[in-house]
Amino acid sequence: MLSYVFPGNIDKSIAAIGANDIPYMRTDKFSAINLESEKILLDLIHCPEGKAIIYTGSGTGAMSAVVENYVKTKKKALAVNGGSFGQRWVSMCEYYGVPVIDFKVPFGRDIDYHELERTIAMQNPDVLLCQHHETSSGQVFDLDIIARICRRYRVSLVVDVISSFLAEELDMDRTGIDICITSSQKGLNIPPGLSIVFLSKKLENYEFARNGYYWDFKDNLDNLRRGQTPYSPATTLYLQLNERLRQLRSQGGEKQNIEQVRHRAQFFRNLCKQYGWNMPAENQANAITAIQTRDTEDRLIFKGLIEKYQIYIMPGSIPGFYRISHMGLQTDKELEELARRIHDLEPKAK
């Protein structure tokens, strides 16, 4: 199987951990593993003095945790809504009863940063929620500009970096981000099931709200101090995470990984140009390539790739719109083959 979805093809030695015996987790050994994972994670995102809570739960769980514990302490949020993940911030604020400004950004477009600043100046939100990379369209936003605006108006910044961590340059402390979240099946390239909340040092003594039992920051942070979790961790995934983090560290850290993802993206985009596929995102993220093909509503390309070749790509909401992830292991040769097969399955121009 060749997978261009999340997590994509993963390293064989990491996958093999999933077949091992599952150790008991309330031990010093397991605690030490988790404390090491936390340290490497904080180094990779450049927030060495912060905290990284590792939850058993998908990325949306971490988003929910942030809204329950942090956004709930604020008077008014502004959510940048450039696609389905931005929309999720809006829905969550509504769900938890936090007043929210739904700052819409057209699909695949960049933010109008002047408009964003005007809206903040007029409406005074005290927390801004956004994605670094809106995965539904492939659009990456400029965190430096967003952070500058937030500093100017004293707005706390929370960023969903789920599909940019280890794929785009990201320095949490330098940018001045208060909270970042990510999950295991994207840039980390291990199976789905874990999500991570990064808390900056600025929030060390923050009085978090307590609105959700499972995701409670205080309870999770108290346990984290000794490398433990309040409830049963997905033990195997925590072990795979640790091995993957050690691997990343020994292979040159986040820089090296970002370089690899960027290379795959650029290599594939050259092929897309040759085959005449439009790539709608205004500023394309490294993590995925989004293309518009001539495919029909019947998703002939998507189905054909699976049936004929066991190849997986991600369909989008529009007919003929597909997303190809570059977070998984993939060679230039495999990408050439993928492009050729998409081309062969694509209905020909009349």
Ligand SMILES: *Cc1c(COP(=O)(O)O)cnc(C)c1O
């Ligand atoms: C994948 C993703 C999520 C979370 O999705 P889960 O399915 O809950 O893991 C959230 N935000 C972004 C930007 C994503 O790419």
